[in-house]
Amino acid sequence: MPAPGVPVHCPGPVPDGVLDAFWRYDAALLANDRDVLDALFMPGPDTVRGDGRVLLVGHEAIAGFRSGRAVIPTRKVAELQVRVLAPDAVLIMARTADGAATGLQTQLWQHTADGWRVAAAHVSLPARSAPAPGAVPQAPVDPAVWRVAGIPLLPPLGSGPLDGIGVAVKDLIAVEGHPTGGGVPAYLAGQSARPASAPVVTALRRAGAHLTGIAQTDEFAYSIAGSNSHYGTAPNPAAPARLGGGSSSGPAAAVALGQAQVGLGTDTAGSIRVPAAYQGLVGFRPTHGAVPSDGVLPLAPSYDTVGWLTRDVATSAAVAAALLPARGGTPPGPARVLRLPLAERLAEPLTRDLFAGRVAAFEAAGTLPPSRQAALTAATLDEWFAAFRTVQAYEAWATHGSWIEAHPGSLGADVAARFAAAAAVTGEEAAAARATVAAAREQLREWLDGAILVLPTVPGPAPLRTAGPAEIDDVRGRTLRISCLSPIAGAPAISLPLTGHDAPVGLCLIGAPGTDLPLLSAAARLAAAPERTP
Structure with a gap:
């Protein structure tokens, strides 16, 4: 035929x-x-x-x-x-x-x-053939990665540490002249163009960066899978048969594909660190509140944090130089390193062995001081995690519930089910959960005083794109039990690529609140160390 x-x-x-x-x-x-x-x-x-x-x-x-x-x-x-x-x-x-x-x-x-x-x-x-003289070239746009892109979308406003750096901005963060869509077409349709960019976007442009475009997000950022029922599943260049992770799915894919040097996103429960681990990137979540969230569509304000993805620690540090307040120079790194055996046991055997071998190599080389174990029972972690999710759900429904009720059928099945469960959380349940989270925060900050916590970012490689809902939900639960610790503590965290699988995973460092710069310095030392195990 x-x-x-x-x-x-x-x-x-x-x-x-x-x-x-x-x-x-x-x-x-x-x-x-x-x-x-x-x-x-x-x-x-x-x-x-x-x-x-x-x-x-x-x-x-x-x-x-x-x-x-x-x-x-x-x-x-x-x-x-x-x-x-x-x-x-x-x-x-x-x-x-x-x-x-x-x-x-x-x-x-x-x-x-x-x-x-x-x-x-x-x-x-x-x-494609060369553009006619004077014509503006058009970049190919994958709608699973980009909602809108330009060459550039917005130019720099100054010069500084980010000269020449292109930024993919998650579609939760205001960009002047464009509406904010939150990964939901029905929501986007009701929005007007923003008169001004979020302060974090303006700060990046003043430091020399230009905006490559507005990148996709999982719907209202209430997912870590990296899929969107309306726009598609963003690619994972490091493991094409696997999901890329979310909810900062578009910024992560843009950076991994080389279409941007920085992915500006948000991390509520792992939405920067998880896609970073799945795609072999560096993902940094600053101290909660260190980067202004004005002009950012919220999900759960108690945990929402603006952060970024890059291909290396040096670029991440350059972004930090533009966005984080100086604290009299970079203080010395922590004297102690803690490990959490329970978090390591949540990981798949190959990931657990890979993580343990890499930490042992760092200790043998003197890149990390010898680690000690922090004691945490499974029952306590389950209690912390349940409280974290309850507060997150309560705040998510408070943020988006009215709109969702007024626009039935606008969300994909997985995110809609999550919001339906969130609608059932009572004020009394949320108050009790906040008390548990406060106690957990106090314990975590006590551990982190003068120390960093080292743990796997994710339990294993990303699920296959063909994985069913039950498998994805199981991975989500095990992942969030690890990734919730940083937001509970309000502490900075950085995920570094951990290779040795057939697909990337990540090694995560968590520091005490306010130690963003020394945490980045520690990450730079680890990233520069040889990739070997004893």
Whole structure:
């Protein structure tokens, strides 16, 4: 079933069925028929698919990547070059066109008992013709990453430590001239353009940064998965078959893709640190309240904190220099390091071993002083976590409940269920939970006095994009039991990449409130240390 008018060039006869299979694949691609696409790729761990950004190995990884793809190709095949390598192996190169854009798709087809299947594929991303003189070039925009982007969207307002740095701003943070959408199209539709940017955005621009664009968020930031039922699932370049984490999903993906150097986001329960861990980035959550939250759409103000994602600690420190108040220079680092065995036991065995080995290597090299253990029982952590979630839910409903009731059906099922549960929290339950959180905060701050707490950022790699709701909810629960400690304490935390898995995880440092700069200094020392284990 070849497309009419598409020239097919082959030095000899083309084996029966292979072109029919190719055109079935092409039709399924343009229709986003994932079942047909999955069936036409060779099953097993040896199938490969690559493009200019990622290399996927194995049918499962390819299917997972495809399930989260938000941008569906609109190009058409303009020409085919076919080469028969063997009776059961055919190479097909397709020249594609989409307006002025041209691309190349290369596939190795193999004949199996079930017919022709793709064993290897590579896609060259479209090359667009140069803009006319005086025209403003347009950047390709993935709607799962960006709500709006520009070149730049807003220019710098001065010069400083962030000269030349592009910033992706989470769609909770006010950007002048644009409405704030909160990851919810129905909410966005009712908003007007903001007359002024949030102070944190203005501070970055005064330090030399420009805004690359407004990046997507999970709906109202009430998720750590990195998916949005309206805009799609943002990519995870470090592990394309896996979720990228959220709720600062767009800023994280923009930084990981190299489309921005800084992702400005928020972290209520882990929304910066979790995507940082899942994508091999540096994620910094400052002391609660250290960065002004004016002009930021809230979720749970007791915990909401403006923070940022970068690809290295040096860039994170440059952002801190622009946003955090100077405290008479950088004080010396903490004399003590604490570990929390309970948090480590929540991690999967490989993550636990990887974390323990890295900490042991740091101690052996003198990069970290010898650690001691902080005693915390599972029952106490469960009590703290339940109280944290109760306060978060109560405040989330107080923030968004009226709008949600007035706009039924505007949220995806997972976030809607979370808000429905939040609506049931009573004032008395919230007051009791606040008392528990206050006691937990006192204990955590006592531990952190003159010390840093070192623990895994997440229990393991991100769930696969094909994971079901039950698996994602289980990962969410184990992750939040670890990530809630920093917001309970109101303390700064930084997640550093921890590699050694087939996908990234993270090593997290938590410092006492107000020790943001020495915490960054400690992180810089660890990041510069050799990646080895004893």
